[in-house]
Amino acid sequence: MFATKIFTSFVSNLFKIKPMQNAVLITIGDEILSGNTVDTNSNFIATELKNIGIKVVQIFTISDEIEIIKNTLKSAFEIGDLVITTGGLGPTRDDKTKKALAEFFDDEIALDEVTFEHLKAYMEKRGRIEILERNREQAFVPTKSTVFQNHYGTAPCMMMEQDGKLSFSLPGVPYEVKPLIKDQIIPYLKDKFSLNYLTTRIVSVVGIPESILADQIEDWELALPANLALSYLPVGTRVKLRLTATGIDEEFLQNQLENEIQKLFPIIGENIIATHEDKIEKILGEILNEKELTISTAESCTGGELAQLLTSNPGSSKYFIGGIVAYATQKKTDILHVSEGTIERFTVVSREVSREMADGCQSVFKTDISLSSTGVAGPGKGEDGKDVGLVYYTIKVKNESETFKLYLPHLERKDFIYFVSQKILQDLVGILIGK
Incomplete structure (x- = not known):
């Protein structure tokens, strides 16, 4: 038989x-x-x-x-x-x-x-x-x-x-x-048809500009087997290295890709945040599940994009508890308990307001992690006169928080929202895995 x-x-x-x-x-x-x-x-x-x-x-x-x-x-x-x-x-x-x-x-x-x-x-x-x-x-x-x-x-x-x-x-x-x-x-x-297998792996790299990354891994790239192809895919400040293998034996190709990826770690290991998943929200979702952490969001200039990315993963209800889009200044005080005095002193687009938004968000949802964003997406200046493209965001993990500033005046509104949201999730991944 x-x-x-x-x-x-x-x-x-x-x-x-x-x-x-x-x-x-x-x-x-x-x-x-x-x-x-x-x-x-x-x-x-x-x-x-x-x-x-x-x-x-x-x-x-x-x-x-x-x-x-x-x-x-x-x-x-x-x-x-x-x-x-x-x-x-x-x-x-x-x-x-x-x-x-x-x-x-x-x-x-x-x-x-x-x-x-x-x-x-x-x-x-x-x-x-x-x-x-x-x-x-x-x-x-x-x-x-x-x-x-x-x-x-x-x-x-x-x-x-x-x-x-x-x-x-x-x-x-x-x-x-x-x-x-x-x-x-x-x-x-x-x-x-007699078709070849085509197998792909993604290596996500942060903290190295694409041109410098290309120089650092040039010898590794030149030594790749003939049936492997490499592409550089920048996403925000992250660079995705896409390795594609072609051949008749799928198991052999998977092992071949894994062997080549392992050769990268002695070269740029400190900058690698993932070697399997492609999207940053999926990478983060796996980490949150593994560490059994919960997360919530308090958004202004990103308009709910952070919550949308987090909930796009199947099973995200295990870690995403809720989000607030406190777009109007008054709602930042009413819902997130941002101090009116802080707003008057530093303006609504400020490091201090971003930090208090994250504090209030964590308090409302009782989560391990909270994310906040406040900025000017454009096309006009903010109500406090801040320039288009300015944004502050805070990542709070347990009792520790860190606030970041970006200035992206060259980006249109939609691109600004996407870039900032991707960057926030990317930075959180880096914090959680110690990069």
Whole structure:
């Protein structure tokens, strides 16, 4: 029986098509180009492909014009084994994406009865059968295409093949794209192609600027095996070293990555805060769970971003007790018991107010740790005349507290809030692990 399984596996792999390595993504739609809509599909698809060993080497964002689509497909097939398009598929007869696909693959568009029956069942299930005819055009597809039915929308996914290379054309709505990719396209690719494993580890480094870090680990980087790739990813004042290994044996790759990471500790060990988790809120969550510590937040200029980051982790209720966004000055005194005298003497954006906010927060929520922020996110100056970009934040652990000052006048409001929140959590991690 065991020998039969081995032979069956051998035959299955023997008839798989050559390895697929590179992918190109094409996002179609003027709404992306105009900035009105953020392209989240490409990030999701690239991540899913990476997990099965396919690397995205190019992402195009183009308008819904036939010649532009055809020209981009030509360029994509020149550099990639796999092309995935999202967007540009609609219920009207003037759907330019389908026409571009048909022309590019020397095909014609016709009604696919199976797709139409699926569309009919989809409409009936949702009580929208009266608009079936208006959506009938969705069942018209290139005749050479293989259709992957969309269970969460009306536009199907169409697969076309050219010289052993594949293209998948998907709708643009993210909640339709995700199940098509995860439940249908990824399993199809894994079954059809002989794919390498692609394994990634993240090493988080603090306290060293990126350029200096690169100099310090240059010899280590140059000595990396050929199947390992290194990327530098700055996030706030933290640098994430992303190590990616490619090969046919997943266990070997994991051991290989661990061995290379261990070689970093004699070089920059004092600056490493994590070697597995990627996001600072996840790194912090693991530490809080391990040390059985609770935490609370008192925010002003960060507007609840600290609480949002902390609660984005599953299981965060074990350590996050609560948070207060005391945006108005009066609420800092009413809820957090910041002294009016302190505010009058030092102004609301000050080291002293930040410290009293943390004290009040810890008192209200009875937590081991409290975090506070007070500053000017912009675009105008604060009510006390303080400059845009000035912020004070306090980290209080048990009875010990430390207050920090940042001045970030170059950052826009949204970036300011994100940077400050990331920095606060990063500094807390450093304090808790003694970095």
